[in-house]
Amino acid sequence: MxxxxxxxxxxxxxxxxxxxxxxxxxxxxxxxxxxxxxxxxxxxxxxxxxxxxxxxxxxxxxxxxxxxxxxxxxxxxxxxxxxxxxxxxxxxxxxxxxxxxxxxxxxxxxxxxxxxxxxxxxxVAFISEGTTGLVTWEAALYLSEWALENPHVFAGRTVLELGSGAGLTGIVVCRACKPTKYVFSDCHESVLQRLRNNVHHNGLTEHGNPKSVSACVEELVWESVSDEQLQRIGADVVIAADVVYDPDIIGCLVRLLAKLLVFKKEQHLEVYIASTIRNPRTYDCFRDELEKAGLKHLVITHPVAHIFPYTRAATIEMLKLHC
The missing domain is CATH 1.25.40 (Serine Threonine Protein Phosphatase 5, Tetratricopeptide repeat)
Incomplete structure (x- = not known):
């Protein structure tokens, strides 16, 4: 050998x-x-x-x-x-x-x-039998791999991530895809604190310069986000991973996506959603709500190189949304 x-x-x-x-x-x-x-x-x-x-x-x-x-x-x-x-x-x-x-x-x-x-x-309390429940990260890992293959989508742009969780995808994008500004967001205080810790630990700050990205963490409540907050963020690209898992939040998620797309219709905002399809009914509900809101979607079928160690046993689908 x-x-x-x-x-x-x-x-x-x-x-x-x-x-x-x-x-x-x-x-x-x-x-x-x-x-x-x-x-x-x-x-x-x-x-x-x-x-x-x-x-x-x-x-x-x-x-x-x-x-x-x-x-x-x-x-x-x-x-x-x-x-x-x-x-x-x-x-x-x-x-x-x-x-x-x-x-x-x-x-x-x-x-x-x-x-x-x-x-x-x-x-550590979440760890069982030598694992941290990697299944909850599948779509985030997949989206990270897709970003590594498509850095042009993010380069020189302002990116808003919905439901950032622990921050994996955003940190990968900031490290490898050269956005000008990256806004991590979530709505639960405990998640936001862990997110801030991870962003800081990986050397990202709000004080960007021509050679580094400006990264910040924001509380963003989908049901009550204001036009002022969205305008201040000024996203050119919106991404999310593993946010389509609960039928009760699909409605407010789709309304937020519609607001974002309409808000920047003239600037051609790009929106990408990666989902692990665990419950086909829930995912079909999401796609139905997109249609009702007048949002079109394109399934991105181009294969993504397997860079990180995780199983792809579950179906992961990437959508690009537009009005």
């Missing part, structure tokens, strides 16, 4: 580890193949260890203690199968997490194609 293949395996492990993917989703078979083919299986394991638990990202923005412990135990099990001498670094890393106290927050980190990390603060 070539050095390139070993590097590919360790890089995939690194991406999955920092994104806190379910452990059974790791490419253990590929690792087993590499270990059997290698004359130095301990070196393969050590390389993975250096790119995960011993990496600087793990020191600064670590996954949960429990997740790291489960990962190390699985890595040790795979190494022991090779009958190689025990690897001290593995057991030292395990001893560190066994004795560590779980913090209230941990971090899920996604690596951009450039290698630059996007780290999101997570509440």
């Amino acid at each position: 070539s050095c390139k293949t070993a590097e590919d395996v360790s890089d995939r492990f690194q991406a999955s580890f920092f994104a806190m993917c379910r452990l059974h989703a790791f490419q253990w078979d590929a690792l087993e193949t590499e270990l059997k083919a290698s004359s130095e299986p301990s070196g393969v394991i050590l390389d993975i260890l250096k790119k995960t638990c011993l990496h600087s990202i793990c020191c600064k923005t670590p996954p949960s203690v429990r997740y790291r412990r489960l990962f190390l135990l699985e890595l040790i099990k795979r190494h022991e199968r090779t009958a190689a001498e025990p690897l001290d670094e593995l057991y030292d890393a395990l001893a560190e997490v066994v004795g560590a106290e779980e913090e209230p927050v941990c971090y899920k980190t996604y690596l951009l194609p450039s290698g630059e990390p996007v780290s999101l603060e997570e509440n």
